[in-house]
Amino acid sequence: MGSDRAATGPLRVGVVLESISPARWIEHALQLIADGAVADLTTAIIVAPRMATPAADWANALYRLFVVADRRVFRRQPDPLAVVDISRPLNGVAIISIGGEGGLPATARIALEEAGLDVMLCFGSGEAGRNLAGLVRFGVWYFPDIVSDAGTGRPLWFDATVAGRDVVTTSLNELTAAGTAGRMVYSAVSAVNRYSPHYTDRRLRWKMATFPARALEKLARTGADAHDNHGSDTGIRETSIPRNVRMLRIMARLGARQVAHAVRSALYRAEWSVAFRAEPDLAIATLTRPNGPGTYTFIDNPPDRFWADPFPVQDGERHWLFVEEFPHAADRAHLSVMPLHQDGTVGVSTPVLTRPYHLSYPFVFRWRDDWYMVPETLENRTVDLYRSTRFPYDWTHAGTLLEDVAAVDATLIERDGRWWMFTTIAPFGGSENDELHIYLADTPLGPWRPHPRNPQTSDARGSRPAGRIFSLDGAWYRPAQDCSRRYGYAMTIHRIVTLTEDRYVEEVAGRIEPTWARGLLGTHTFNHVDGMTLVDGERWRPRFRPPVKR
Template sequence: MERTIGGTDRPQAGGGRAPAHPETRIPESCPVVRMVTVRLNRRSLRGWHIRLLDQLGQRPDRRIRIAWTEDAGSLPPNAELLFRLEAAIHGLPRPGLATAAEPVALASYEAGPGAADGEIVLDLSEAPADPARAATWRLDFDGVPGEAGLLAALFGKRAPVAALRGPDGAPVAVGRLGAESHTVMLAAFEDYLARTITLIVAALDGARATRLPDGTEAPLQPGSPFDLGGLGVGRRAAEGLARQVARRLYALCFHRPQWRVGWRRLAGPDLIDLRRHPEGGWIDLPDDGRRFYADPFAIARDGDVTLFVEEFDYRRGKGVISAVRFAADGPQGRPEPVLELETHLSYPFVFEADGQVWMIPESHASGTIDLYRATAFPRGWVHERVLVDGVVASDATLLHHGGRWWLFATVRAGGGSYSDTLHLWHALDFRGPWIPHRRNPVLIDVGSARAAGAIVERDGALIRPVQDCRGGYGAALGLARILRLDEGGYAQQVETRLEPGAAWPGSRLHMLSAAGGFEFIDGSRPARPRLLG
């Protein structure tokens, strides 16, 4: 579980079983685009354009060239001041994806007019379309061309939908973008830009989804009105966005939620069957104010139920994995540390296989996904092997299905959010070797990519708990039905969204786990003073 810089977004109303949506279309294999002309605005070039071109050029069989425009950028002039101030206050690295760049950085790319057979024009310029170029993909965010759409989404507290559209306005590729912080605008803005690069590269490599997993279309059309305090597209909209940036410059602040774990005995349907909070509510796993507990994973073994959690001690400033045994009347004592490393640990995915107990804790700072084995359960964890190397992965979750093992994890590649890009691997044995799914990333959606617990089989269907981070990290819990899982593709459909409320007060509902007649969730409660002594 990541700690974010911010987290003040309010949950949206709703919940319960969602209406049925059309199945997310899994497109047939699209050809790789070999010739790309990238149309850029010379006056609003940024670091993310440089990184995009670097990634596009990594294919030796692809030719990249640039066409320049000279139009004014869509961001208000004071946005750059906001970014510089936030970078200084929060110690964010610069230069970054949002930093202004000079055209000389792209001197190695061929620039020139004219078209070539099989060429795609990737238009990122915000200028009027070039009628001489028919095969053009234009980028918009929530239907608004240019980076102003991203900033508008941040002020509107919504997860933006990025869309590449063809000449007829129909989506070529879409993705709902995520950000780890919704209160530090620069951090969120760069998260969105990083995932936009992922979307564009995947689309040009032939991996394209034209609608979101919940069945909705990419919103609006380029140039359609959008809401900035009641203002429409044009000068008044730009002025409204500039005013919001100005207010933000005077109101820089952040808030960290206080996390907790809730539990209950199962005397009837569980949350997956109920699709709502239980009538009796939840009992908090107590803490002493010097630490919090999160990421509950329960396992039943030899007649006992053991709950594993992330324990975050404020004095140490990092997470460790702790465990506590549950009896009929609840926890027997307090969670005690069972695994601690130099790096922060969370999401202790615990499972039993081959007569032993195994754990895959999240430690994204190591750049690996690691497997541990218990030698004196629930203690005595020893490192067994690296499952996947060279990856910044969150919340790795295993599933045995169809005669093979599947590994789910959200991957942060080239910056961006930890929560919006789902990758899969498959293997004949849970120890590996693990083979990346050929369609990775199989999903870009901050509303349903990141895992929220173990996948459960129910009435012949696979139900995947997911984090809905559109309102911030861990804002709501989704239940997604897996529609397709094979070497050729992946699809899921979110059926239910559960939020905090009277039965679970606070602003976050983050994870779900059950075992041995107990059910567990976690989330946040109103802030309280921290005891550090």
Template sequence: MLGDLYLTSESQAPKLKLALLVDDLHLQAVFAEAIDHIRASSFAEIVLVVRNGAPASGKSGSASLASRAAKFVRSPKLRHAIVYALYVKFDAWRTYKADLDPTRLVDCSQRLAGVEEIRVVPEQNGAVHRFPQAAIDAIRARDIDVIVRFGFNILKGDILTAARYGIWSFHHGDNDFYRGLPPYMWELLEDNPRCGAILQILGDDLDNGLVLAKGQYASEGGLSLFRNRIAPYWGSVHFLIWKLKELHERGFAFLQARAVPPAPYRGLRRLYGKPRNREMLGWLWRMLKRKVPDRFPRRALHWMTAIRRRTAEPALRPAARTADLSGFRFIMAPNGHFYADPFLFAHEGRTFLFLEDFSYAESRGDIAVMDVTDEVPDTARICLSTGSHLSYPFVFSHDGAIYMIPESLAAGEVALYRAEVFPDRWVKTHVLFRGAVVDTTPWFENGVWYFFVTFIVPGTEAVALHLFIADGLTEPWRPHPASPLSHDVRDARGAGRLFRQNGGLFRPAQDCSGTYGRAIRVFQVDALTPDTYAEHFVLEVGPDAVPDFADRPAEGIHTYDDAGGFEVIDAKFKLPVGSF
């Protein structure tokens, strides 16, 4: 997982002393993993557990069905949310996978064995908890650096300043749009293509503290709350160890300087709560009308690659913030296959197109190639097959040799291949990196190799863009000081090689919000050195810019390349089942 990248600090400073706020030693699975990160780190230790001593107000497992039903009937608040309660039960039963459930309870007593524990009965006023002064004094006496909130309710008062660097807390939701509960339900009801998650330092204003880290994840877009929360919960769990490492190595001023800038709250409600019966029934009806046709599909999504000869003006013109995709011709893959992830390479006066040749029957991609200099052949020929899925064939030259770095997530590695006989025979020479990464995009400048790689949290669609540097093509990677670059599903995956245009350097990225490969977003690189990286957004190219195919509009676009007098893109279309 991503947390493994942050377990070692280069600073010789004393270990950070942490306190945990918990209701019980049975914690959510994501919090258990966060504790594992801390215990495995070289720079932080848990020295205190502050346990909620208030009587449990929750559910009684021994209560009869009749008594629970009576409780719903008597309470207007519960009665108005009974459809939501039934939906949650059914959804968990329908989609439950224990190992993916981020909120399942995990016994952490062994993880926290030997750690000092104090119990605090908070002063309660509705959902607000205030700590007694004696408890605050006891916590301050332990000289705590950071308090991590894994329990209690909304915290107010002097407890917020009881640790040197405050109380750090996850908020599962985009705090610019969603404040309140339940996490990730309203994103479904409001048809939001993205779900957010933040790590913040708590302040007096609810969900309006200093945001240390923020991620944006693709919304499930269907009927399942269970599936909708998997990516943001698991995709953000490493935020805690990441920011603790930065605190230890670089100090609190560094965290403040890199904090997420505050933005006005734009939620449709001041504070969200459980959806009422009418809201749930209306949403379920809309979703069922949308989903029923998918049970008997007449059309399905199919990726296609398109090519055109380079004109005076390139298809993507980020410096001018415009794009023109007219003139592209689609390449037909054999029946039962699709072509995607196209890359061009010019060699000895010829232009070759490398792409992913995906077989529906085998549910696997191989790398294929075709010479497109004179005309597009009927089909591409396979040039690299490993028995596991390959895609994103990044082909480049260096020091007189031709190399390829394909995406090989299925093998859990970033492998470097050298052309033994170009373009048809490739030999693996090095494994550059091991991990759950995709779309490795190298860039060589001033004697330094830069590797843009996208980490995917296993079992989820959560992505994070990281930048590594190396002194040679096959030398060990080390994290760039600016890494990670993005936890945003709109720009954390590569959409092709970096390119120069009108004196600027540009990075194309995939926007996978709403649907995988929805659009290409282009960023201008403002600074790229071994010590600095900066970029800003300049252009979005969506499916509406893609030429129609078979009188059908495109549903997405996610790769662009330009070399050897040609340009290529790929796009997906909803086509009749059986036509491909």
């Protein structure tokens, strides 16, 4: 249906469910709406399930056995498909029960007309939802991926996992009267797990649970549910259940990947290393041209640990390099600093910040003649600020900027008299790599308030910060990680086009692939200071190295 009329007051929202006890991810989606300030859940249509149960098809027996085994082997909590009680988000909501034949009884139609709904959310089959379009102001919204796999038990994007795809696009669409996908009202691009369809399914469902509340916020803000542009369609997928012969090939393919990964992990460990390049004049051309072997020179780290997340700083005539330092014998990293020389050599590293949880990404900056640091403290579910009392070695806690958030790689910038924080935050049950959030404050001490259009992007290919935001030729650039193939696979350099209190726009200006050294698995940090560029790269390193001869 759709409409460009502005919405006045809280949006009135209905929901079509196939059970009063749905999957947990659906309950979470409805609770996000109920907890928000822009919409009220007023009506629920419960569609009675069809009683016919298909007979067991032994031609698909291997597939069904595999799905059960995959869920057990890659079991993760929370489970989005766990059946839950939905009474809390539906408290005070009018319930309309109809049969499962797809028709809409006259009494139900009258009740819906009187409800004056703005949006109807349809979970599961779209048969009932498509008959409601003319009764809802802004149309019926549904998940095409859920409908495609309804009743098959297929994990979402099963074939994307089997094919080894990097990413998929999931979306919330308007349902047409013909029962097909209409305009996209919200979408996101997510990474695919190459080993487990269940793991991919779990991450996708928890992320999709956020779509309705976000689309409703956008509708309330703009007065129109315009086409969403978070991602682009990644292709039509197959929805049939694999028969036994094909399933044998699929199991062999996934099994070979898992065995190869297990053997490699037993013999090698993936380690990060820091690399250097002398670059007196940073230019956009160096960020857009291909980087072949030899572009950067590795800085040797001690053999019993690795370094990652290089943040170089200049203090007067001296230069210092802050890094994440991860001893092999430890279960978490701390932050260290070392002298950095113009030729790329470094002095001895000294630990400067250790906590009973993992630390990384030592974002160091100067403000009002004091040095500050914002490390990543994901395991503590905070974003913390530290101030140096004796630079660069001694640091004291100066405040907590964000609390109870799964935020990573917070990156601050002062621009136009205001401070901005860029970070990615994991939605409940989802990935911390995909969703870029911006916060604003008058000073780096806070208080910080969220940008009204968060998340700015929901795309694994270029959301998570990868280093300081820098100015070049009058423009601002934001390094970001491409986590599509794996965490920290590559980096994209985004030009910031618009940054205001109510709008953010960026565009890709360059890209750094993991090709600047042989055997790289990934590269995920870029920083530049005083003619020196520092990056990092991940490589396989033997677990069992021969002892060093003395």
